[in-house]
Amino acid sequence: MAVIDEIKTRVDIVEVVSNYVSLQKAGRNFQALCPFHAEKHPSFFVFPERQSWHCFGACNTGGDVFSFLMKKENIDFGQALRLLAERTGVSLVSDRKESKTDEENVRLFEINEVAAEYYHHLLKTNRGAEVARNYLTQRGLLPQTIDNFQLGFSLDSWDSLLQYLTGKGYKVEELVTAGLIAEKENKNVYDWFRNKLMFPIRNIDGRVVGFGARALDESLPKYINSPQTPIFDKGGIIYGIDRAKLAIRKQDLAIIVEGYMDVLMAHQNGWENVVASMGTAITEKQFNVLRKLTKNLLLALDADVAGEEATRRGIEIAIETSEKRVPMIMPVKKWPGKGKTTKIDYLKTPDMNVKVVKLPSGKDPDEIIKEDILLWRALVEKAVPVLDFVVESVVSQVDVKQARDKSLAVDRLLPIISKVEDPIKQAHYIRVLGRKLDISEESLQKALKGYEIQEHRKLRQEAERQFSSAPFIAQFSRSEKFRPVEEYCLALLFQYPELRTEIEGLRPEYFQYTENRELFIQWQQNPDLASFRLSLVPALNEYLDQLLSEGSRFPIPQKENERRHNLIECIRRLKERWLKALAVEREELLSLEAEKGGVDGQLSKLEEQGLEVSTGLKEVFSKQKGKGI
């Protein structure tokens, strides 16, 4: 999967936007005062199902999570990409660059290991490390644990590690590649970690791949990691896995916590099957590593109120975007610096048994283990299946005495329950839900049937729509309806620049995927493929390669006039899609206004726009008829 796609599957627009504006629930969507223009009545909407946003007010514009960040932070696509990659733990280093020779990687492991020894030595002996030693004692860590995990300390100095390692004969550029030395644009180099408590991070074979570090004073951020390097891929690393793997196999159970301290305290107390997810969402990569060791996962993650809220939203989004996947609770770092929270995400989990430990609110596993190991044991034993947790958490957020709330909870949970394939299990959840909401099982079964029929119908309509499409479009992948049209359109343009004469009616906003929109904009300014490439950030270049190499999937006709015809048809479809999306969003807004019983100035503006939309659609359709497609 290309990095851009990987980022998209991991990011939630509701969460990102809610860090900038205060979103109010509005039906299935969210609304707020527009962050881009001054207004008194909210006309800014976020649509979780489509992962898009739109301002129906003065801006009259919208897009996806990339375009939101670009506009809000006033950054370009490459910067938005980096920001989201950082947040989702996706590596922007392309696969080609990652597959360095083993020899080079061996050198990087070695450098990190020498640094780990150095930091460890400083922690034990250096006068400057007094504060770190005190901190560890106060947190209750024994010297043996500190040695086992080789904790360390980096001096409050710009070059102590640099001096030490170059003194040992390592080249500065190697140290930069290893992620230990940072390089400024003016080529000045300095220690990446300064005045920090150091946690060496090892891969499953026990080799040091990088470090986590904690500030011991008030400096921010509190935690930093090694930067992404050929051996340090945050998305795939599990803290403590090297020391936990045997215990996980033996006990056939892995317990996942969030922090380094949780892992250290657990191991110190004999719970050696505990590992940490490194604060990022549990990625498919991490999951695959654990799956090889056990089928039983236990999530012991802090689930505070904010977490439950996110959980609720996460479910809705996940259902729309994935099928036959099992819900997982994901720890997610709020952004920027808003504490942590959790959300439900979906992972493919064949035969996995995932449970959730319900922690007392506000307590970390570290504290519980230290204060009351028996309580910890009891909590682990009482862990509930992830679906039970979801049901409970959704039900706990509604007033079960209100009819409206009841149906809200049912609406949220039926899609999840309908995905439970085992009929006995499914019946069990129906029963549980009925009891909790005081609804008869019969009516829930009925509702479930109704939902399934509706889903089935949707799928069928979708399939029919696909097959009734123009022949060349019918060959496109069925999974993502419009993406192939966007890609085909770009592939035609990039490879046959003479088609440029046809793009007059093609507006950047017709491209729903920001990466496509970005490519189109850049290409418009720079139609020569070679120099166009030079203007792109590496991730976009990678994406462009992928797009152009998929020519066999999207056959491009030999004849010029056929190519021209296909391009025109693509543009027509993109325009139609854009107008339809506008119409749908407008519809939702209108029904929302009707519900509230209030109509204000915003509506008349919408009406105007509505007129534009329907005239536009009519035009598109008449064009379609005229062409006989």
Ligand SMILES: [Zn+2]
């Ligand atoms: Zn606006």
